[in-house]
Amino acid sequence: MPLHQGPEKPDERPLSVNPFYGEADPVGGMTEAPPKHRLPTAPLPPSTAYQVVHDELMLDGNSRLNLATFVTTWMEPQAGVLMGECRDKNMIDKDEYPRTAELERRCVAMLADLWHAPDPSAAVGCSTTGSSEACMLAGMALKRRWARRNADRYPGARPNLVMGVNVQVCWEKFCNFWEVEARLVPMEGERFHLDPQAAAELCDENTIGVVGILGSTFDGSYEPIADLCAALDALQERTGLDIPVHVDGASGAMVAPFLDEDLVWDFRLPRVASINTSGHKYGLVYPGVGWALWRDKEALPEELVFRVNYLGGDMPTFALNFSRPGAQVVAQYYTFLRLGREGYRAVQQSTRDVARGVADRVEALGDFRLLTRGDELPVFAFTTAPDVQAYDVFDVSRRLRERGWLVPAYTFPPNREDLSVLRVVCRNGFSTDLADLFVEDLERLLPELRRQPHPFTKDRGAATGFHH
Numbered sequence: 001m002p003l004h005q006g007p008e009k010p011d012e013r014p015l016s017v018n019p020f021y022g023e024a025d026p027v028g029g030m031t032e033a034p035p036k037h038r039l040p041t042a043p044l045p046p047s048t049a050y051q052v053v054h055d056e057l058m059l060d061g062n063s064r065l066n067l068a069t070f071v072t073t074w075m076e077p078q079a080g081v082l083m084g085e086c087r088d089k090n091m092i093d094k095d096e097y098p099r100t101a102e103l104e105r106r107c108v109a110m111l112a113d114l115w116h117a118p119d120p121s122a123a124v125g126c127s128t129t130g131s132s133e134a135c136m137l138a139g140m141a142l143k144r145r146w147a148r149r150n151a152d153r154y155p156g157a158r159p160n161l162v163m164g165v166n167v168q169v170c171w172e173k174f175c176n177f178w179e180v181e182a183r184l185v186p187m188e189g190e191r192f193h194l195d196p197q198a199a200a201e202l203c204d205e206n207t208i209g210v211v212g213i214l215g216s217t218f219d220g221s222y223e224p225i226a227d228l229c230a231a232l233d234a235l236q237e238r239t240g241l242d243i244p245v246h247v248d249g250a251s252g253a254m255v256a257p258f259l260d261e262d263l264v265w266d267f268r269l270p271r272v273a274s275i276n277t278s279g280h281k282y283g284l285v286y287p288g289v290g291w292a293l294w295r296d297k298e299a300l301p302e303e304l305v306f307r308v309n310y311l312g313g314d315m316p317t318f319a320l321n322f323s324r325p326g327a328q329v330v331a332q333y334y335t336f337l338r339l340g341r342e343g344y345r346a347v348q349q350s351t352r353d354v355a356r357g358v359a360d361r362v363e364a365l366g367d368f369r370l371l372t373r374g375d376e377l378p379v380f381a382f383t384t385a386p387d388v389q390a391y392d393v394f395d396v397s398r399r400l401r402e403r404g405w406l407v408p409a410y411t412f413p414p415n416r417e418d419l420s421v422l423r424v425v426c427r428n429g430f431s432t433d434l435a436d437l438f439v440e441d442l443e444r445l446l447p448e449l450r451r452q453p454h455p456f457t458k459d460r461g462a463a464t465g466f467h468h
Helices: 046-057 077-086 098-114 131-149 169-177 196-201 225-239 327-364 393-402 432-450
Strands: 124-128 160-164 181-185 207-213 245-248 272-278 290-294 306-310 313-317 368-370 379-384 409-411 420-425
Touching (some): 077 327, 098 124, 098 290, 124 131, 124 327, 131 169, 131 207, 131 290, 160 169, 160 196, 196 225, 225 245, 327 368, 327 379, 327 420, 379 393, 393 409
Parallel strands (some): 160 181, 160 207, 207 245, 245 272
Antiparallel strands (some): 124 290, 272 290, 379 420, 409 420
């Protein structure tokens, strides 16, 4: 065996060691808890830091039992591995990560084909952090197109956007941030979303567009996009006003193409200029990823697209965010590749079947009245029956939370503030077995609720767990 001897002179070069390579002060015990609102003075062992954070997060709700959120809470392990491999890739740096950028391009092409773009190769689109950003981008494009058509009057004239009062809160933010008047069609009677004729009557020469919701978050119902376009066609014939439509398909744009193929709501309608969806909802990807697509290049003004020389490449971008991980885009491509049309159809049909089955069983309990039945989005809303006086929907939500179920209770917007409801969102992973447990727990609570002298919830605003 070879013989070795020490160096002729000591090696005194300084050695830089990453402190995360080993535990800090491994012989020192935890004598006090680390501060929560300022940086600790000294580092903690990684196992200690993990346990402190892990233990606190145990007090969160169980995401699989969260029937309030539309966001995906289960994916296959292989998708998780891919996301872990890509979380350090900056999505915006398309020159350094060209294959990730190519997967994004393919996803846009797949969605353009799915949504019947006249020429999928000419459709323009991008990934976003979610539907909120996608809606902001779509709204910006509508406003810029309107401003360009009305250059002689703008900025003196104030633009407006017409939509139902049931829109997602991001549209209210858009109108606030970009100084656009929000013209809202209220709910009336048993109509809980936009009325096409009422929307057309709110339009004028300052209307930048009308937003149609394919799947309202309030009750899961589709807005009649084709009827909306027809009403705007008639408006153009009478007045000459050419008002574009944006379809907010945050959820429904990944449901209707597979389960409601005969429903015409997308780029088959010439008036539809743009569509958005949430990949992290019924696109079946963990948050956060969304998609925004425009019918063609004319629908997205070129001046909104930035061409950035970034890290060695010329990169066209249209986004509010800049740096973000590529993991979610890769996961979206994986899911498209993994499931295909038939796979998506099977998953969404199973989810709708669960929603309809649970809705029927809730109605059969006798204490509740269904507003929707889960036959559009796999979502249904219900309220207490007229003869139920001992408790209200807020009591039901509170008691279900004791069993681990997160079911939002909330009051509808104008003109139905009198109506308070519960909403159940069924997602992939909310199986028939879990649905059985949910209905059993709800039924088990009813005898106690019926014995209440009156509803106990005083502050309904604080009681609701509803978020879009």
